[in-house]
Amino acid sequence: MAGHVDALYFALVAMAAFFTFLVSALILFFAIRYRKERSPEATQIHGSTALELLWTGIPLGIVMIIFVWSSVIFFMQTRPPKGAMEVYTVGKQWMWKFQHTEGQREINELHVPAGRDVRMIMTSQDTIHSFYVPAFRIKADVLPGRYTSTWFRATTPGRYHLFCAEYCGTQHSGMVGEVIVMEPADYDRWASGGVDGSLASAGEKSFQQYGCSMCHRADAAGRGPNLIGVFGRPVLLDDGRTVTADESYVRESILNPGAKIASGFKNIMPTFEGQLSEEEVIGLVAYVKALGNGTANLPIPVSEPNSGDYPVAPKAEGSAAKSDKTATPAGRATQSTPVKPEAKP
Amino acid sequence: METASQTIEPKTNYLNADYGVKSWLLTTDHKRIAILYLISITAFFFLGGFFAMLIRLELLTPAGDLVLSDTYNKLFTMHGVVMIFLFLVPSIPAVFGNFLVPMMIGAKDLAFPKLNLASWYIFILGGAFILYSILTGGLDTGWTFYTPYSTTYSNTNVISAAIGVFIAGFSSIFTGLNIIVTVHRMRAPGLTWKRLPLFIWAHYATSVVMVLGTPVLAITIVLVALERLFHFGIFDARLGGDPLLFQHLFWFYSHPAVYIMILPSMGVMSEVIACFSRKRPFGYDFIAMSSVAIAVLGFLVWAHHMYVAGISTYAAMIFSMLTFFVAIPSAVKVFNWTATLYKGSITFQTPMLYAFAFIGLFTIGGLTGVFLGAVAIDLHVTDTYFVVAHFHYVMVGGGVTGFLCALHFWWPKMTGKMYPEAFAKLSAVLVFVGFNLTFFPQFLLGYMGMPRRYHAYPPEFQVLNVLSTAGASILAVGFLMPMIYFAWSLKYGDEAGPNPYHAAGLEWQTASPPTTFNFEETPVVTWEAYNYDEIDRTAKGVEVAG
Numbered sequence: 001m002a003g004h005v006d007a008l009y010f011a012l013v014a015m016a017a018f019f020t021f022l023v024s025a026l027i028l029f030f031a032i033r034y035r036k037e038r039s040p041e042a043t044q045i046h047g048s049t050a051l052e053l054l055w056t057g058i059p060l061g062i063v064m065i066i067f068v069w070s071s072v073i074f075f076m077q078t079r080p081p082k083g084a085m086e087v088y089t090v091g092k093q094w095m096w097k098f099q100h101t102e103g104q105r106e107i108n109e110l111h112v113p114a115g116r117d118v119r120m121i122m123t124s125q126d127t128i129h130s131f132y133v134p135a136f137r138i139k140a141d142v143l144p145g146r147y148t149s150t151w152f153r154a155t156t157p158g159r160y161h162l163f164c165a166e167y168c169g170t171q172h173s174g175m176v177g178e179v180i181v182m183e184p185a186d187y188d189r190w191a192s193g194g195v196d197g198s199l200a201s202a203g204e205k206s207f208q209q210y211g212c213s214m215c216h217r218a219d220a221a222g223r224g225p226n227l228i229g230v231f232g233r234p235v236l237l238d239d240g241r242t243v244t245a246d247e248s249y250v251r252e253s254i255l256n257p258g259a260k261i262a263s264g265f266k267n268i269m270p271t272f273e274g275q276l277s278e279e280e281v282i283g284l285v286a287y288v289k290a291l292g293n294g295t296a297n298l299p300i301p302v303s304e305p306n307s308g309d310y311p312v313a314p315k316a317e318g319s320a321a322k323s324d325k326t327a328t329p330a331g332r333a334t335q336s337t338p339v340k341p342e343a344k345p
Numbered sequence: 346m347e348t349a350s351q352t353i354e355p356k357t358n359y360l361n362a363d364y365g366v367k368s369w370l371l372t373t374d375h376k377r378i379a380i381l382y383l384i385s386i387t388a389f390f391f392l393g394g395f396f397a398m399l400i401r402l403e404l405l406t407p408a409g410d411l412v413l414s415d416t417y418n419k420l421f422t423m424h425g426v427v428m429i430f431l432f433l434v435p436s437i438p439a440v441f442g443n444f445l446v447p448m449m450i451g452a453k454d455l456a457f458p459k460l461n462l463a464s465w466y467i468f469i470l471g472g473a474f475i476l477y478s479i480l481t482g483g484l485d486t487g488w489t490f491y492t493p494y495s496t497t498y499s500n501t502n503v504i505s506a507a508i509g510v511f512i513a514g515f516s517s518i519f520t521g522l523n524i525i526v527t528v529h530r531m532r533a534p535g536l537t538w539k540r541l542p543l544f545i546w547a548h549y550a551t552s553v554v555m556v557l558g559t560p561v562l563a564i565t566i567v568l569v570a571l572e573r574l575f576h577f578g579i580f581d582a583r584l585g586g587d588p589l590l591f592q593h594l595f596w597f598y599s600h601p602a603v604y605i606m607i608l609p610s611m612g613v614m615s616e617v618i619a620c621f622s623r624k625r626p627f628g629y630d631f632i633a634m635s636s637v638a639i640a641v642l643g644f645l646v647w648a649h650h651m652y653v654a655g656i657s658t659y660a661a662m663i664f665s666m667l668t669f670f671v672a673i674p675s676a677v678k679v680f681n682w683t684a685t686l687y688k689g690s691i692t693f694q695t696p697m698l699y700a701f702a703f704i705g706l707f708t709i710g711g712l713t714g715v716f717l718g719a720v721a722i723d724l725h726v727t728d729t730y731f732v733v734a735h736f737h738y739v740m741v742g743g744g745v746t747g748f749l750c751a752l753h754f755w756w757p758k759m760t761g762k763m764y765p766e767a768f769a770k771l772s773a774v775l776v777f778v779g780f781n782l783t784f785f786p787q788f789l790l791g792y793m794g795m796p797r798r799y800h801a802y803p804p805e806f807q808v809l810n811v812l813s814t815a816g817a818s819i820l821a822v823g824f825l826m827p828m829i830y831f832a833w834s835l836k837y838g839d840e841a842g843p844n845p846y847h848a849a850g851l852e853w854q855t856a857s858p859p860t861t862f863n864f865e866e867t868p869v870v871t872w873e874a875y876n877y878d879e880i881d882r883t884a885k886g887v888e889v890a891g
Contacts, residue, residue, distance in 0.1 A: 004721070005721055005722060005724075005725055008719065008721055008722060009716070009722055009725075009792070012715065012716050012719065012722065015712070015715075016709070016712040016713065016715070016716070019708065019712060020705070020708055020709055020712065023679060023680075023683055023704065023705070023708050024705055024708075026683050026686075027683055027686060027701060027704060027705075030683070030686035030687055030689070030691070031686065031691055031693075031701070034622070034686060034687065034688060034689045034690065034691050035690075035691050035692070035693075036690045036691060036692050039688070039689065039690045039691070040690055041623075041690055041881070042622060042623040042624045042688060042689045042690040042877060042878070042881070043624075043688040044624060044625055044877070044878050045624070045625075045627060045684075045687070045688065046625065046627075046629070047627050047628035047629065047630070047631065047681075048627075048628070051628075051680075051684070052628055052631045052677065052681075055676065055677060055680040056673060056676075056677055059672070059673055059676045060670075060673055063669035063670075063672060063673070063715060063718075064669065066669065066715065066719055067665060067666050067669050067719070069719075069721075070665065070719035070720055070721040070722065071662050071665065071720065071721075073721035074658070074661065074662065074665075074720040074721045074724070075658070077721060077724055078658045093498070126493075126497075126498060127491075127493050127494040127497070127498050128491060128493070128494065128588055128654075130653065130728060132728070132794070132796060134725070134729075134793065134794025135794070137724065137725040138724060138725070139653045139724050139725065139727065139728065140653055140655075140724075141653050141654045141655050143582070143588055143589070143654075143655055144493065144581075144582040144583065144588065145582025145583065145587075145588075146582070146655070148655045161794060161803065163794070163796045163799075164796070165653075165727075165728040165729070165796045165797075166491075166728060167418075167487050167491070167494070167797075167798040168494065169418070169485070169494060169498055169499070170414050170415050170418065170485075171414060172414075172418070172798060172799070172800070173409065173414065173796075173798070173799035173800040173801050173802065174414070174801070
């Protein structure tokens, strides 16, 4: 990838140098040839439409070639190949936190294998950051409240600069780290060493802990959609639209469940905004993803609590008010309606 | 045309028509208001330059050792805010637009003289708020005020600075409005649109951008203040807002604002190059129309600041294509200015040296813009020193060079005095050399991957940073010299006479400095702009007769 970008870059350097020298040389030549001493009287020329068309047309042609060339590379830069390994990233003032699907977590250091495609799925816990590895010629902003992604394939083992490229406050210039590219075998050894379970298994724990499995059951009897095999597939919504169940959709459905309701289900899920950390959300996303390709344990249904109230995390006491404040209108509707009316019967 | 050779200077002019502070602070004379603007923006320029010097000194070494990181963040923020909102945006339009638009079209004043004075007071009020925010602890959001940092995370004086920018924006809107109405309604008899100097075309296009773009910035700033003060969820994702919405709104103004800063300079170039080549500019129609094209296309490219910000692939591509289109009218201008030199009769006074510098630096600034327009490259170099170098080549290499060019060219008209030519040429050379030494290494730094707004940096970037700081010191001398010799010339400079450069244009047909109402009697225009052949023939006739 870096090779493609550099090729275009140096073509542009050549183009820019050519035009700069052309203009400078003409100015220099005219300034000497037509200086007052040699050219005491100016010849008035009004212009030339042919010349104007020429120097409008040629640059236009050149920039359109650049446009196509750059867009082709850009497509490669933004479309991760199928089967790329995934690293979840949380940016926060002022550090990078990485979670590998195997379960390894690191701060300001990112270990990746050489020769494998790596897709970064990134979000921010506070302000906007930007994930920038100059050696890989990639950069992508990391935003709060959504996932952005980028990908790369490192070719040569070594240590590479990782910078935050979007100004984020006091220690912006300290929000730096290293990408450590390892031989694939070394990486596999590193990734499997001393881990107490994969990212998806951490997500599975949260799935039980927060009572998700009460409604999102492994059979069709739950009040929420069965999540097995859902990830990566199109989901029909109750307003007739279809969305692909990607990381962003899963995230949104956890934090703002009312935004896009799957067809056939009611808007009854409470929001988990403000109750889950970004790391927990990532675990849940990884778990739902693993449910999608059948590599995770199925959810164990939780027995119905007597109250009919929804189970929430133990720490959620008093957080109802907090989540109320942060909920969107749709989310708020789910908060007030499902709990009380359903408690009546 | 005969007035060009008049030698008897009227005893009273706009400078000595009235005395005392009150006569300046309550003036509605566009020329005096231009001087008020000139003094205020020069002060702001040196304030912004002072911040820049501290930034460059900090970056002399890789470690963040001169100032604290918070201080550094405030320095580059305040450098940007002061330079953009208090110097570059008003620079040429509010000083030279104000001074010259009425004179070039044969009018006594702008259409709304009181509004003109009001816009200066509004500018000063906005500047006062920004100064207040600087003096009471500063601002650290970057001049871009990106959310949610500015609305939620910054602990600095965002509100007072935002109010300052909001208020200063109105001065820009009023100046734009004044110029538009003046050009439409107050042209001298016979001065048709196609006889207008290209300076007027450039200012007309600039004014349209000011009037249409600035309100969007004002609204955006209000939204930032609402979210920061009252937690309205507009931009902060945690409040249900969208941080990208801010960037769209902000750049919808701030990209066209780049053209507010560069179009007037382009107008200056068309005047100066024509004068010192003794020629009508090559392709008048194309230069005029390219100003209009830039103003229109300039509104359609804002999201090229956001390729990496999380916009969709296709949106990025569309904005990339539109960005390439906007490069074309600028290229057309450069080619036309170059062609103007062909078969001219060229002399090399200071304004012409600045014009040569402008073409060279602006060409590099424009061409590196093509790099950034190409999304694949932008992904690597955006938010690095490549971008810093690029926009300084446009803003300083284009904007400030254009301002200095205009200041030298019209100083005799404004004050009636000539500046010392040798010192002026020396300063032009220092500016050119210092500028390139400061900013060219930054292209290399950016390509190597040094991010912008970094207080400390990895040691491999040091050599280029040292070069850059060295260049900045030369540049500072180049900027300080004119301060001294212009001030000196007020007392000791040679008398300029009405038209020291034998330039075309109605502003040169009246006394230097002009009288309060500019013209003894309203001129009637029967000739095309840039009638240098006639002027030179007349001058020769006078010589022969003499």
